[in-house]
Amino acid sequence: MTTTAQNAQLTQAPQSTGSLVMIGTLGGIALVSGLLLALVYHGTYDTIQRNNYERTAEAVLTLLPGAVSQKMFAVHAPGPNGDATPQNIYAGYDADGNLMGVALEALDNGGYGGEIRLLYGYLPDKEIVTGMRVLLSKETPGLGDRIKTDPGFQKNFNGLDVSLDPDTRKPKNPISYTKPGTDKEPWQVEGISGATISSQAVARAMRNSVNTLLPIVHEMLDELRKGGKS
Amino acid sequence: MNMQEKTTPSLEVFLRGLWQENPVFVMLLGMCPTLAVTNKVVNCFAMGLSAMFVLVMSSLMVSLLRNYIPKQVRIASYIVIIATFVTIVDYVIQSISLDLYDSLGAFIQLIVVNCIILGRAEAFASRNKPAKAVLDAVGMGLGFTFALLCLGVVREALGNGTLLMDTPYEISLFGAAFEPWAIMILPPGGFFVLGLQILFFNWLRKKLTQRNASAAGA
Numbered sequence: 515m516t517t518t519a520q521n522a523q524l525t526q527a528p529q530s531t532g533s534l535v536m537i538g539t540l541g542g543i544a545l546v547s548g549l550l551l552a553l554v555y556h557g558t559y560d561t562i563q564r565n566n567y568e569r570t571a572e573a574v575l576t577l578l579p580g581a582v583s584q585k586m587f588a589v590h591a592p593g594p595n596g597d598a599t600p601q602n603i604y605a606g607y608d609a610d611g612n613l614m615g616v617a618l619e620a621l622d623n624g625g626y627g628g629e630i631r632l633l634y635g636y637l638p639d640k641e642i643v644t645g646m647r648v649l650l651s652k653e654t655p656g657l658g659d660r661i662k663t664d665p666g667f668q669k670n671f672n673g674l675d676v677s678l679d680p681d682t683r684k685p686k687n688p689i690s691y692t693k694p695g696t697d698k699e700p701w702q703v704e705g706i707s708g709a710t711i712s713s714q715a716v717a718r719a720m721r722n723s724v725n726t727l728l729p730i731v732h733e734m735l736d737e738l739r740k741g742g743k744s
Numbered sequence: 745m746n747m748q749e750k751t752t753p754s755l756e757v758f759l760r761g762l763w764q765e766n767p768v769f770v771m772l773l774g775m776c777p778t779l780a781v782t783n784k785v786v787n788c789f790a791m792g793l794s795a796m797f798v799l800v801m802s803s804l805m806v807s808l809l810r811n812y813i814p815k816q817v818r819i820a821s822y823i824v825i826i827a828t829f830v831t832i833v834d835y836v837i838q839s840i841s842l843d844l845y846d847s848l849g850a851f852i853q854l855i856v857v858n859c860i861i862l863g864r865a866e867a868f869a870s871r872n873k874p875a876k877a878v879l880d881a882v883g884m885g886l887g888f889t890f891a892l893l894c895l896g897v898v899r900e901a902l903g904n905g906t907l908l909m910d911t912p913y914e915i916s917l918f919g920a921a922f923e924p925w926a927i928m929i930l931p932p933g934g935f936f937v938l939g940l941q942i943l944f945f946n947w948l949r950k951k952l953t954q955r956n957a958s959a960a961g962a
Contacts, residue, residue: 535814547827558835565841565842655900656929657929657930
């Protein structure tokens, strides 16, 4: 295209296009775009929901040994600023409908890449955690990302002691973080070297979730147990 | 149209984005996703192909509508068109894999303001026929993907000792004794590799031009 042609277009344009034409064009484009997006949203909605559901469902069943089916309970737990926030409790049952344990959500916004969301298994009878699975993280691949896979770090959560004080219904020893290579107590989470911020965020998410959700789990234990029989 | 002298305009248009005017190595456009997502090879594929899809579709639309969009609202119209296709890509990636979606983070949504796409819409698609605009977009898209992969392969290989990590096709490159250079995965590694590769590709392009010139002169 030559520059003279463009200049001619530019000088002509202001006279020949009124506001109505502009509004019409932009409105038309926005309308078509809206229609297209509605179609795509509708088309992908089911798959996206299924992906989300499968990710959680798979994690629940792997976290609770012996569980073959799961049921979700919606509860309200005190959030970071004290208001009641909706939370999900996933109860896992064996083939006969006996409660094998529950999987609980935990999240923290202080990861290296922002939000970290995870799920951990909890056995109400033994008052221990069975394991932890990261559901969502934006941590650096190969570094913070290792909270998902590092076997040493994952081992922290197998048998993590979260026993509650029978009177106050608060954890006897809140979960805390220790540096890699130090001696750890059964309620402590030992970090990964090179992924300190991410491991600290996981420990913090676990501590907050344990402090708020475990008392609720124990309160509704009967309801959770009945859930498998119905 | 002096383009027609040497080769057909279509091939010229196509190769320009891939090599002579590569968006990353020559025009230095789209640096933000380039530095941010190239720490994993699979991210480079996803980002490159997503950007290419958006580029091709929006170039096509802009070119088809080029005679109907008033000059005064053209940028707004381009942004609406681009944003539509970006949102489509966003939904599609979520439905393909949530893990991939998480690792690309906000950079999929940020394709809307990727200068490569708006730049091609304004500088090329709005002035050319659809076929040519699409060809240009494919060339630019492939050029962008190629550049991302150039960075991603080096960063992942040195930073983690693998290629295609987090996929079923993961390849381990250096064996168990390899100590990964964590810095390569981190943001500084992105700058190092990008700088060195721009240096290399500029040198290579100069060499090739010199050789072509001397060949033509002889």
